[in-house]
Amino acid sequence: MDGVTTAGVRATARIEAREDGRGGTSLPVLEGQGPLALRRVRGSGPEARVMLVGAMSGPLGGDHFTVEARVGPGARLRVGSAAATIALPGQAKGEARYDVRLNVADEGELHWLPEQLISAGGSELSVAARIDLGTDARLVFREEQVLGRVGEEPGRLTSRLTVRRDGRVLLDQELACGPGAPCGWDGPAVLAGHRALGQLVVVRPEFEHEQPAARPLGEHAALTPLAGPAVLVTALASDALALRRLLDAALSDLT
Numbered sequence: 001m002d003g004v005t006t007a008g009v010r011a012t013a014r015i016e017a018r019e020d021g022r023g024g025t026s027l028p029v030l031e032g033q034g035p036l037a038l039r040r041v042r043g044s045g046p047e048a049r050v051m052l053v054g055a056m057s058g059p060l061g062g063d064h065f066t067v068e069a070r071v072g073p074g075a076r077l078r079v080g081s082a083a084a085t086i087a088l089p090g091q092a093k094g095e096a097r098y099d100v101r102l103n104v105a106d107e108g109e110l111h112w113l114p115e116q117l118i119s120a121g122g123s124e125l126s127v128a129a130r131i132d133l134g135t136d137a138r139l140v141f142r143e144e145q146v147l148g149r150v151g152e153e154p155g156r157l158t159s160r161l162t163v164r165r166d167g168r169v170l171l172d173q174e175l176a177c178g179p180g181a182p183c184g185w186d187g188p189a190v191l192a193g194h195r196a197l198g199q200l201v202v203v204r205p206e207f208e209h210e211q212p213a214a215r216p217l218g219e220h221a222a223l224t225p226l227a228g229p230a231v232l233v234t235a236l237a238s239d240a241l242a243l244r245r246l247l248d249a250a251l252s253d254l255t
Helices: 240-254
Strands: 003-005 008-019 025-031 036-041 047-054 064-071 076-081 085-087 096-104 109-113 117-119 124-133 138-147 156-165 168-177 196-203 221-225 230-237
Touching: 008 036, 008 047, 008 076, 025 036, 025 047, 064 076, 064 109, 085 096, 096 109, 096 138, 117 124, 117 156, 124 138, 138 156, 138 240, 156 196, 168 196, 168 230, 196 240, 221 240, 230 240
Parallel strands: 008 064, 047 076, 064 096, 076 109, 085 117, 096 124, 109 138, 117 138, 124 156
Antiparallel strands: 003 008, 008 025, 036 047, 138 196, 156 168, 196 230, 221 230
């Protein structure tokens, strides 16, 4: 663990995936600290699979967690999590932070498919995901957030997602929800009272030649082409299960 201080826990998890020369993917770096435990699980074909296993509650107020993954040329990596992440209020003052840093080289492929992030009442969490892709990199990135547990008002949640390809920005967006967020976050133009929100980013080199067209995906979901070989699916739902169904259907259609 990076350390435990009066300001909270500092912890980092690192994954590095490389093509092993035999048609598979090796994991020369698989390091988890404190609450960020990593486990390799059985994969299929050339793909390596890693599960993020929460070893303790959190993030709590004042904590700072970081997850980093690097996928080399020709490597294929799939990352999931064993359970939802729950942001909780803690004894330490201040906002908690959860940073995700992903880098996929040319000809590499990453499927980032964690379980939901739940913003519990009284918590304050800032989530930032930064993704850097090579020219022919492939990506499936899913992000799901649930505002509050059953019968509970949400905590304060700020989420930013930035995706770059060859240094060029494909997507850079931020959303703040809960107490202290800008007025209107729960209004008809933003969440409209829904408590589960998610997005799916799919980057495939073949989209350069034939990109899916913009279209609605039901009443509260839509597919939007990005300025590159990429599409963004955004969705709102009443709960986590309905949200997952929407995103799973969209992913099945795209792949």
